[in-house]
Amino acid sequence: MDRQEHGDVGAVLAAAAAVPVTDAERRRETGELLVHMLGHGRGGQRVAVARAIVDLAPEQRAAAVAGLLGFVAEPASDPLVVANAAVWSQVPGWVGLSSRIALAVLDPAQAGSARAAARACDIVSLGQLAEEFAGLGPEECDLVGKRLADAVAGGTNPGCLAACLLSLGPTQHRRTREALDGVIARGTPIGLLARPLTDLHPDFVPHAVELALASLPLDPKQYLARQQDPDPQDIASAVLAAGEEYRDQVGSALWRLVRDPSAKPSYRRQAAGRLELVDRAAREQAERFLRDAVVSDPAAGDPHPVPTPQRAAEIRAAVADAWRRIDGWLHEHAPAVSAGLGGPASPDEITAVERDLGLALPVDFAASCAVHRSVEVSGVFSYVCHGDIGELAKWRDELAEEGSSGSTDPDDEIRRDQEWRRGWVPLDHEPDGSSVILDLDPGPEGDVGQLIYADQGSIDDVRARSWLDVLLDFAGELDADRYTYDPAESALRYRAGHRTR
Incomplete structure (x- = not known):
């Protein structure tokens, strides 16, 4: 040598x-x-x-x-x-x-x-x-185990650091389980801790299976493979490969996604198809369930579902409650801002807007306009703001003349096959062409009423799944006292120590 x-x-x-x-x-x-x-x-x-x-x-x-x-x-x-x-x-x-x-x-x-x-x-x-x-030595093992577990529990790259933690052996299994259970409980997916899962210590494989299956509904786009194109991150296949004893757990996880009314129709359909891995009869039963529930099939060109009367009433009630919380906070802490919100739009005015647009407004946005026809609150997350609804059709037509989708490539959530789509309704109109847009003509994986952003006229990406989600997010931040009012600027400001927008 x-x-x-x-x-x-x-x-x-x-x-x-x-x-x-x-x-x-x-x-x-x-x-x-x-x-x-x-x-x-x-x-x-x-x-x-x-x-x-x-x-x-x-x-x-x-x-x-x-x-x-x-x-x-x-x-x-x-x-x-x-x-x-x-x-x-x-x-x-x-x-x-x-x-x-x-x-x-x-x-x-x-x-x-x-x-x-x-x-x-x-x-x-x-x-x-x-x-x-x-x-x-043992003291060092305990030190590194505690630091890694604390970081995982805090949400710092949990999957990667958990793998490092598991490399230390069975003495750290309890810490790893507790930290990762907390991450999942907060709605953050973990996915597969190893590929194959059997590379993990045998004592930890059952818990890794639970974490993987719990991740499935949290991010089905990443972890639920399409029937025709199995993905390396296909959790259902990976768990079944870890042992036949997990077959029932896989079936239960897929059925939960099939039955979840809040999940996108395409994911519910994909979950039904993946049940083929568990049992052909289970797949057929799931597909019948979705047909009976009138869940659209984007792959077959089904239209986006229209909310049932009961669901529409629930959405209106949720919007009213969100505005009750927002208006209450603004009235108490920022009365000048509260006084500047637009008044309610009448049913006739909302109908006129839909006639001018040639499209129906989503239930949540129409219900919101029935409370405030315009929302201008300086200093906050901009998506909660919009101009007067009477201007929406005019802004849409103006941007349609000068805007560009930025791409002609297909997109699961946003349709990009035209320069500007009639269903892209700007909620404001900045001089450079940038705008938050209410998307009334989404792609097969998108949601009617999702919010997308146009950066100087070029469509960027989806920023929120619905107007109701935006209102609930803002109401939650106000309830958590994350904003303070700056009277000198007549604006809300994020409190020190909280993230900025």
């Missing part, structure tokens, strides 16, 4: 271990090479090299420790920093922590410094080096 051959650290370590104990000269050369290799490779490999020095060349420990202490004192001299400058600038803790772990391997008296570095470094670095750090 020579120093030009150590690009594959694993191969070099294997060759070093194969050097006969009786070959003193080669053992000496091997030890010197291992010390040299401490300055090369990735962070985890540095730790592996340190362990090889302890096992194969203990006489080189002092030299190895001195070299690493030099790197810690002068990071700019560390070959790892030089070779990975871009990574180091973004994740500076990675190199330093790898050095501290390697030092602790070589000299147990350095374990305290390694623990301090693990507490202080960024969570990405700690995740990358979790196994190496945990290998120092």
Whole structure:
């Protein structure tokens, strides 16, 4: 072996271990090479090299420790920093922590410094080096397990960091379960923690199955494969591949999505089709259920469903309640803003708007206009604002003359096959052509009444599924006291510590 051959650290370590104990000269050369290799490779490999020095060349420990202490004192001299400058600038803790772990391997008296570095470094670095750090002992394993679990529970890249946490073994299973259960409870999907799931520790596979199936309705677009184009992230297939004992759980999860009236029709149809994996009769039963429930089939060109009278009444009641909360808060905290909201639009005025547009307004938006015909609140999430409804048809026609969809490619949620669609109704009209748009002619995966954004006339993406969702979001933020009123500017402001729009 020579120093030009150590690009594959694993191969070099294997060759070093194969050097006969009786070959003193080669053992000496091997030890010197291992010390040299401490300055090369990735962070985890540095730790592996340190362990090889302890096992194969203990006489080189002092030299190895001195070299690493030099790197810690002068990071700019560390070959790892030089070779990975871009990574180091973004994740500076990675190199330093790898050095501290390697030092602790070589000299147990350095374990305290390694623990301090693990507490202080960024969570990405700690995740990358979790196994190496945990290998120092039970105290270190508990430290890294707690930090990773706290980060997962806080919503920081939960799937990736949970995989790092699980790599530490069964001692961290309880922490991982509790953290991930909390993430799912907040409505964030986890998906597949491993592919295949059987790569996980056998004791954790059942819980990983539960997490995957709970993720399915939270993001069916990502995790529910179409019949004709199975996806690598197809959760139903992945869970069934983990064992026949999960067949009933897969069937139950798919049926919940089939029966969910709030899910998009296309996802409910896809879930029915995926029941073929469980049982052909179950698929046929689900498809009959959807036909009887008059759930449209976008793939077959069915029109978007019209709310039943009962559902329309529920939507109107929800809109009225949202405005009760919003108006109450504004009246108490920002009366000047409250006084500036438009008055109610009459049923005749709403009918006239629909006649001018040539399209029916969504139930939630029409109900909202019956409370406030225009909504202008400076300083808030702009989608809750719109101009007077009497101007909608005029703005639509003006933008139709100058706007562009930005693309002629098909889109699941937005139709982009025309320069400007009659169903794109601007809710305001900025001088540069930018506008929040009420989409009354969505794509097969979209919702009638979804809100999309036109950036200087070019259609961007879906920003909200419905006007009711926008009102509920705004009402929730006011209830949570996330806004304060600035009388000097007659505007609402996000309180310090909360996210800004």
